[in-house]
Amino acid sequence: MEEKSMGAYAKSGSSPIAGIIKPGDVPPRGGLYLLDVVPDGEVRYGFPNINDTAEIVEMIACGCHVILFSTGRGSVVGSAISPVIKVCANPETFRRMSGDMDVDAGRILDGRADLDDVGHEIEDLVLAVARGGRTKSEDLGHHEFVLTYKSFEPIGPGCLPSPT
Structure with a gap:
């Protein structure tokens, strides 16, 4: 997962990271934000649910x-x-x-x-x-x-x- 995440970060270009948000948080201003998709609370069956559709919906929830x-x-x-x-x-x-x-x-x-x-x-x-x-x-x-x-x-x- 770390290597996959570093690959995703490398694809983001050379912009500095402006902050971290969770699904449903709208970035307060422009910039590169990392989206924390690890759910809060107890670990539940099926996580991490690497599901492209779910991750897309989480980005949409951020605007x-x-x-x-x-x-x-x-x-x-x-x-x-x-x-x-x-x-x-x-x-x-x-x-x-x-x-x-x-x-x-x-x-x-x-x-x-x-x-x-x-x-x-x-x-x-x-x-x-x-x-x-x-x-x-x-x-x-x-x-x-x-x-x-x-x-x-x-x-x-x-x-x-x-x-x-």
Whole structure:
């Protein structure tokens, strides 16, 4: 889990971490926030429930309107609430599942594009979706939604940056 988490952090770029939030906490201002999805209270059966749909709903609960979802194995998840843009950095997975992936970031590994090219493509796609464009998940009718048994207490101001 630590390696997976470090990989997720590495994908976030070079921005400093602005704070930690839990599902349902809306970030007080812009910036990179880490989402603590470990439920409060007693450990219950089934946790950690590594479930893409549940994690997407937790991001939506924090105010996400468009989800950027990175996948290497090709998760076919969508959302009933917010559009999901799937970014795949595994060239083989993208070739195999191109009808369900929005961005072929594996072009960087293959030398067919550079980081800036793919970054601009993602930015353009986010803007297009925000203007009403559809994602591959939406075109395919993926409208998943799940509420989990997790419960959270707001993290509070101690994990947020002081106002500047």
